[in-house]
Amino acid sequence: MLRMLIAATLLAGLAFAEDERFSLNDYKERVDATIAACSADPNGSECRVNQMSVLPSTVEALSMIGYNGSYDKHAALLRDFASYPVPQVATAAIYALARLGARHEDLPVIREALLSDVPALRRAALGALKGLADPQAQVLFARGAPNPDYMPSGSSYVHNPLPFDPATVGVTWPKEPRYLFFRDRRSSGTYTFTTSQDVASTVALFETQAGAKAMGLGDITARFGGDHADLLREWQAQNETEGAIQAIVLKDQATPTRDAPVLIALVFEDYALGKTGFALLRLPGAPFPAPPTPPVAKPELTAPDDGKEWFSAGVFTPKAEAAADDVDAWREVVFEATPEAAQDYLAKFPAGAYRAEAEAMTTAPVLDASADVYAETQPIAIAWRNMPADREIAIRLDANTDGQPSFFDTRASETPIIDKAAGDATLTSSYPLDPGVYSVRAVDRDGVVVAETQVRIALAEATLTLTATSFAPGAPIEIIYADMAGDKRDFISIAKAGATDNDYGSPWLYTNGTATGSLTLQAPSTPGEYEVRAYYREERKVRARVKITVGGAAAPAATPAPANPEAPPAPTAATGPAALTLTATSFPTNAVIEIKFANFSGSPNDYISLAKPGSANTEYIVYQRTGGSVAGTLTLKAPAEPGAYELRAFFNEDESVVRATVPITVTAPEGVPLATLALEKQVYAPGETIGITFDNMSGSNVDYVAVAEVGARYSSYVSYVYTKGAKSGRAELKAPTKPGAYEIRAFYNEDESILRASVPLTVANPP
Secondary structure, rough: OOOHHHHHHHHHHOOOOOOOOOHHHHHHHHHHHHHHHHOOOOEEEEEEEEHHHHHHHHHHHHHHHHHHOOOOHHHHHHHHHHOOHHHHHHHHHHHHHHHHHHHHHHHHHHHHHHHOOOOOHHOOOOOOOHHOOHHHHHHHHHOOOOOOOOOOOOOOOOOOOOOOEEEEEEEOOOOOOOOHHHHOOOHHEEEEEEEOHHHHHHHHHHHHHOOOOOOHHHHHHHHHHHHHHHHHHHHHHHHHHOOEEOOOOOOOEOOOOOOOOOOEEEEEEEOOOOOEEEEEEEEOOOOOOOOOOOOOOOOOOOOOOOOOOOEEOOOEEEOOOHHHHHHHHHHHHHOOOHHHHHHHHHHHHOOOOHHHHHHHHHOEEEEEEOOOOEEOOOOOOOEEEEOOOOOOOOEEEEEOOOOOOOOHHHHEEEEEOOOOEEEEEEOOOOOOOOOOOEEEEEEEEOOEEEEEEEEEEEEOOOOOOOOOOOEOOOOOOEEEEEEOOEEEEEEEEEEOOOOOOOOOOOEEEOOOOOOOEEEEEEEOOOOOEEEEEEEEEOOOOOEEEEEEEEEEOOOOOOOOOOOOOOOOOOOOOOOOOOOOEEOEEEEEEEOOEEEEEEEEOOOOOOOEEEEOOOOOOOOOEEEEOOOOOEEEEEEEEEOOOOOOEEEEEEOOOOOOOOEEEEEEEOOOOOOOOOOEEEOOOEEEOOEEEEEEEEEEEOOOOOOOOEEEOOOOOOOOOOOEEOOOOOOOHHHHOOOOOOEEEEEEEEOOOOOOOOOOOOEEEEEOOOO
């Protein structure tokens, strides 16, 4: 009756008069009374009535405002409810604001909802941000949903736990840390927070713990960017939103590994959220151990004091004709909610008062998995029974285990023909599954879950067997492998001992899609400690490893035929040293360089790279494989930055020996428009504001000026700021925190291939 009254009131004109029996205006008083009643007596009738009527009716009323109300009339009321500490109500209010067309004045409550630890509320906030034409709103939406056509899943109202146990971090937190669930990147080892402290206090706190000073993001990128560029790229791209990022290395390692990672604190002004932001970043990326899940105690099923009603996930009124032991047995069935529990009831009470209900449960659709735990590469065998024959049913493996299932959570699916009472299906994912608990669901075409069960996915491991663990340089290494994923992208490689999982090493060979087999690799030419490694599907996760030692005399030059019959035959090496020939030795920036090569080994892994003189053999700007040809022609693109470079030749990805080099010069292009830059002075203290006067920019909204280390690549910078479409004007950047030689650079239209202007500056500590 109460719900009908609300609906009728809304349909009559959405007017909320003070003399109405129930209105949204007095909801807070009613929900406070509900909380008090449920705290005093969770099974009491007053608590049950409020839970079953007041909350759902209010959510329904808010939803109807979104469809039938007007922004001018109801926005203030919706903002009020969007801040209320009941997730279902706040979510309904946010969705209603979004439907009515959220405006700038709604951003504070939407932003607060985005910071919630409730998935459904965060999703509603992202939906509202998507349609809000406000720069800050669009920045936040891009951070939460980088793909504008995709909205993150999650309609659960269960509060998310913290993604890690703070005790495992060993770091003292700033005041009032708040984890940004909507920006969750923990799978890559990145955890982002806000704090009530200011930036300076937060930096000082981390500096004290680290025993070291903060540095600019450019310093971190210069040191770790080679192996961890993907993890750092996100922070480089968000300098506009977060300002100059200050980095403090809390735990350092000479060679970061998964077991001994580098831990970095990043501190910045989070302008979009109006707070100080900080992040913890692990290199290499790996999540912190999650906090243990507390066991859920099974509540005792006792009758309420009034002896008339019993409540669990709804209202249960015992049948008048049911005996006391019959009622107690059926309560157990309702609590278990399984066909097996209903069968046990029928065995004890074949003519019980709840016989019809029990028989209905025994004929309910059921899914059974053949095992509780599967390796991530195993197919999942599912048996089904009692499926409705009048609906098309899909058997799905879903990543989410609570809330409304989403298509975006599905990892594997099969649609069997339901023409009999029982059958089976096999679910196979086309890519590796992250370890954890997954839901297997039978879902009809309308998205209704007909039946559900859960399985656990465990990490899969391969097996490698060698005939020896010590080899001469260049000696053949026979490798027997098993338990591979069976994917054509599986491969076996040799890497330096202690190298990160991201470093595949060289040489390497694909297994040609076989889960079990053998192949032969050639030992590296440089003595040392190495590992033979197995990888699935070109992932960056080692599935098996065997340590080997390379030393002693080199093996004969002849290369044995590969054991894998599907592998290409070993190439025949050409006579004489490798040769590289060019038509010129000087090229404009971004020009195409044509290279003739000869006397290569014929391996498909031979390649030519372009690099800075003096850089490591493993470093390059661009490279191109020769395609297994002993001689031929290929092209590389000249860098965007003028300067001295060299071309290098390598055989079979063996970077220990450079087979040929040719120096070249890259010159600035002629006749391109240039900008002008001027600074107020030439020397700045660390963190001081740099005033930049610019002129003759292109007028694009994405023209920008950046501060970078002298000699750094054009795409590398400490921080940057857009000129916002102005051809002339003034911009400000923070000086890097690390003293040294820097320069301000200007670029048109985010085009880093041409430097339009530069002016030097020095960052030095005050005398």
